Amino acid sequence: MSLDATASPARPNVKIWDFLRGRSGHSKLTVNGVRVLLVVVWLGSWELAARSIIDPFYYSMPSKIWDKLVTWFTDGTSQGSIWSNIAVTLEEAVLGFVIGTLAGIVLGVLLGRAHFLAEVLSPFIKGANAIPRIVLASLFVIWFGLGMSSKVATAVVLVFFAVFFNAFQGAREVDKTLVDNARILGAGRWALMRTIILPSATSWILASMHVAFGFALIGAIVGEFTGADKGLGLLINQAQGNFDAAGVYAGMVVTTVIALVAEWLITRLELRLTSWRPPATSAAVGA
Amino acid sequence: MRRTPLVRGTIPLFTRLWWSSQAALAFPAMTSIATAGPGPGSGPAISLRDATKQFATKSGQPFTAIHDVTLDIAPGEFVTVVGPTGCGKSTTLSLVSGLEPATVGSVAVAGEPVSGIPAGVGYMFQADAILPWKTVLDNIALGLRYRKMPAKQAHERARDWIQRVGLAGFEDRYPHQLSGGMRKRVAMAQTLITEPTVLLMDEPFGALDVQTRELMQDELLRLWSGSGAAVVFVTHDLTEAIALADRVVVMTAGPATIKDIVAIDLPRPRKVEEIRLTEEFTELYRRVWDSLREEVEITRARGASHVA
Numbered sequence: 001m002s003l004d005a006t007a008s009p010a011r012p013n014v015k016i017w018d019f020l021r022g023r024s025g026h027s028k029l030t031v032n033g034v035r036v037l038l039v040v041v042w043l044g045s046w047e048l049a050a051r052s053i054i055d056p057f058y059y060s061m062p063s064k065i066w067d068k069l070v071t072w073f074t075d076g077t078s079q080g081s082i083w084s085n086i087a088v089t090l091e092e093a094v095l096g097f098v099i100g101t102l103a104g105i106v107l108g109v110l111l112g113r114a115h116f117l118a119e120v121l122s123p124f125i126k127g128a129n130a131i132p133r134i135v136l137a138s139l140f141v142i143w144f145g146l147g148m149s150s151k152v153a154t155a156v157v158l159v160f161f162a163v164f165f166n167a168f169q170g171a172r173e174v175d176k177t178l179v180d181n182a183r184i185l186g187a188g189r190w191a192l193m194r195t196i197i198l199p200s201a202t203s204w205i206l207a208s209m210h211v212a213f214g215f216a217l218i219g220a221i222v223g224e225f226t227g228a229d230k231g232l233g234l235l236i237n238q239a240q241g242n243f244d245a246a247g248v249y250a251g252m253v254v255t256t257v258i259a260l261v262a263e264w265l266i267t268r269l270e271l272r273l274t275s276w277r278p279p280a281t282s283a284a285v286g287a
Numbered sequence: 288m289r290r291t292p293l294v295r296g297t298i299p300l301f302t303r304l305w306w307s308s309q310a311a312l313a314f315p316a317m318t319s320i321a322t323a324g325p326g327p328g329s330g331p332a333i334s335l336r337d338a339t340k341q342f343a344t345k346s347g348q349p350f351t352a353i354h355d356v357t358l359d360i361a362p363g364e365f366v367t368v369v370g371p372t373g374c375g376k377s378t379t380l381s382l383v384s385g386l387e388p389a390t391v392g393s394v395a396v397a398g399e400p401v402s403g404i405p406a407g408v409g410y411m412f413q414a415d416a417i418l419p420w421k422t423v424l425d426n427i428a429l430g431l432r433y434r435k436m437p438a439k440q441a442h443e444r445a446r447d448w449i450q451r452v453g454l455a456g457f458e459d460r461y462p463h464q465l466s467g468g469m470r471k472r473v474a475m476a477q478t479l480i481t482e483p484t485v486l487l488m489d490e491p492f493g494a495l496d497v498q499t500r501e502l503m504q505d506e507l508l509r510l511w512s513g514s515g516a517a518v519v520f521v522t523h524d525l526t527e528a529i530a531l532a533d534r535v536v537v538m539t540a541g542p543a544t545i546k547d548i549v550a551i552d553l554p555r556p557r558k559v560e561e562i563r564l565t566e567e568f569t570e571l572y573r574r575v576w577d578s579l580r581e582e583v584e585i586t587r588a589r590g591a592s593h594v595a
Contacts, residue, residue, distance in 0.1 A: 175414075177412050177414045177415075177416045178416055178418065180386055180410070180412070180416070181410065181412060181416035181417075182429070182433070183386070183404055184384060184386075184404055184408060184409065184410040185429055185430035185433050185477070185478075185481060186430055186433035186434045186481070187433045188433070191433055195418070195429070196418070199418070199420045202420075274420075276419055276420040276421070276422075276461045276462075276463070277419070277420075277463065278463040278464075
């Protein structure tokens with residue numbers, strides 16, 4: 001059996017090498033050590049400054065924020081247990097994320113393939129994108145009331161545009177040769193969409209999803225800010241009303257952790273869906 | 288070596304009936320070609336009549352890619368098309384494949400005028416056209432899956448083709464894990480598994496190094512021989528054009544039209560590396576090159592005037 005050239009390049013070795021040396025050529029231990037040091041210096045100087053120079057009433061300090069977090073997680077908050085508040089915010093964000101992402105993908109891919117429609121609608125889409133959408137949160141409270149739906153709606157409009165533009169671009173940038181090849185091989189409209197256009201656009205769509213979950217959280221929290229009976233946004237808003245800087249910071253910390261966990265999950269999903277890509281380029285598709 | 292028995296002709300019948308009424312009409316012609324080769328009464332596999340293709344440009348002036356091309360290609364015939372760079376060789380292929388309609392003139396495949404993609408056409412592109420997100424096996428089975436063959440059956444046939452193109456053991460690799468030559472083997476199997484009666488090839492081996500290219504040319508001849516498929520193979524490599532072909536079509540500088548057709552009566556089966564050393568080959572090379580040289584010079588002169 002005659003085979004031209006070598007089968008696969010020595011990827012595994014490259015990977016191990018990268019892992020041991022890190023990008024910059026320094027060991028992982030050094031990099032992580034410096035990271036920890038940075039955090040210690042940052043929090044330490046804040047704590048020291050708050051105990052001497054600056055007024056902790058306005059600026060709070062790490063130990064107070066920590067105490068606040070401990071209180072929230074052990075004794076609960078003024079709005080019931082912290083977990084129930086997280087659950088509410090998370091539910092709003094996830095719902096908004098899912099609806100916004102699906103709508104963004106469907107409309108983005110459709111318009112990306114329908115050139116006439118895209119040309120007709122382009123000024124309207126640009127206009128809609130230019131609206132400061134966060135303001136819509138107020139409108140949604142009027143429309144949908146103080147319950148969950150107004151927050152979900154805010155998250156949806158924020159997520160939608162982030163995903164839509166990437167899906168649109170992704171569907172446009174599909175390699176014409178791939179499409180022609182599939183058509184010659186007998187692909188109908190739907191098969192073309194499923195096997196060529198959606199997979200091609202996937203890297204674009206996934207790239208936007210990283211940003212999109214952040215937007216969904218922002219939407220949910222801003223919505224709660226505007227008016228709500230539960231949720232992290234409400235906790236932050238109440239802390240603000242009580243001049244409780246530590247409470248605001250604690251709310252930020254919880255939100256950040258949620259966002260990081262979501263980011264990690266999305267990265268896992270991305271790696272799973274794009275396992276076909278060469279490892280070197282898998283991180284480089286831009287949003 | 289595992290080999291599933293293949294009954295030529297039954298698969299197109301089974302899978303292509305859904306395709307279009309046109310395909311259904313074209314079908315009897317296809318079986319007769321596939322099973323018995325060119326028989327009496329079966330017309331040309333491909334027939335171009337005064338085919339002209341113009342493209343709209345931004346300046347409003349239409350750009351003529353090919354002009355008044357008239358050519359008949361018999362079933363089972365291997366025709367190569369040579370011409371200066373950018374003269375419109377590929378456009379000819381896109382007319383036959385139905386990807387682009389002819390502006391003037393007519394194009395017919397198996398006697399049926401081309402509108403949409405005709406049944407029984409295979410196309411190997413110059414660029415990589417295999418799907419990077421599918422494994423070798425899934426890529427090769429793709430055409431059969433599009434034609435609604437059940438997955439199990441399609442994979443079985445794809446495995447058979449993997450053997451034939453020498454990729455056994457690489458079924459689960461993704462294209463990025465393969466060399467350029469191996470990707471071309473995948474593309475070849477992907478196209479040939481649909482058992483095309485008309486095979487269009489647009490400089491398929493252009494991006495390969497010389498040794499790999501010659502190997503692939505031999506593989507192509509091996510896989511094509513006995514398939515009964517009519518081949519149109521576009522290339523700018525004269526050696527390749529002569530070594531593969533029954534006839535070499537020389538195109539003029541753009542807008543391209545047929546300048547000359549040279550019959551290549553070298554005996555088959557051929558070995559590409561050996562045949563190009565024979566005297567007859569050199570003679571044919573000179574003959575084709577004499578015809579092509581003028582056109583290449585015209586193209587070069589134009590290029591120079593663009594640069595100047």
